Amino acid sequence: MVDSARNYRRLNPRRRSSSLPSSSSSSSSSAPSSLSGIIRTLAQETARGGPTVLWRGLGSTLWRDVPFSAVYFDGYEGLKRLMTGGGLGEGNASNHTAEFGISFASGSISGSAAALLTQPFDVIKTRLQTEARVGGRSSESPSASGTTSSIRTSRASAQSRSTFVVAREIFAKEGSAGLFKGLSPRIAKVAPACGVMIASFEVVGRALASRE
Incomplete structure (x- = not known):
């Protein structure tokens, strides 16, 4: 919502x-x-x-977020194991600073990969959430030829379209590049966020464990 x-x-x-x-x-x-x-x-x-x-685009949101989480956490485990020989919670880094750096790098890389793989569903979600609003707004303007009936039809049509119907439409009109629009800014947001989140979790968890 x-x-x-x-x-x-x-x-x-x-x-x-x-x-x-x-x-x-x-x-x-x-x-x-x-x-x-x-x-x-x-x-x-x-x-x-x-x-x-308020729930328009829910299906595409799930198609985006569930695979994202799977790729992110599995990728994080693999990268951290590659860097340190250990996985989540094993604490093989020499100190908190090293732990944060390794976790941040692993989280950022795996988050970027997850964002890349799920970007088409993010594009579809945004289209579903905004296209009826754009259509409705243009139809409501004084210069537009649409009527109240056409506005309702536009909204009903947008609500009834599925994730993969929209995917086919985007691919037909814009090619594969259309499904990856906005990838750079999304990675610019996701990479540091994923890195900071998992690194903070690891460092705080290790600090708390060392006090027990």
Whole structure:
């Protein structure tokens, strides 16, 4: 639901900016304002397309996240074993700094590989979550020739399309490159996040174990 709201807000920067605090407001108000903006967006999109709109793209999200986790954790285990001769929790690094570095490198590389392999499903998820909103918004503009009926048809069509139907459409129109759009920024986000997450887990776990 929150992911859908985030994509809708990206499509409507005017609405998003209106929900953000002005430069004269305190920084402490930014978090509540962002939260209220997300809640307001969820309510608006539910009113437009019904409650099911909040779960649009769920299938492709699962197709993305389940294989991602499998590739990420299995790849992490293999890389760390290759680097140290041990796996998760075996603590073969000489100290906390070495543990963090090895875990960060293994996590970043395996996270990047997982992002590469699952990128098509991320593209499909985003298309499913945004295409009906784009269609609906263009149809609602004064210059558009669409009617309320066409808006509803567009939304219904988007909701009924499956992950692999959208994949075939993207491949037919844009080729294989279309299924990997946005790969670079996604890896730029995923690689450090995966590295920091697993490295922090390893170091904290080792520190706690050494105190027992």
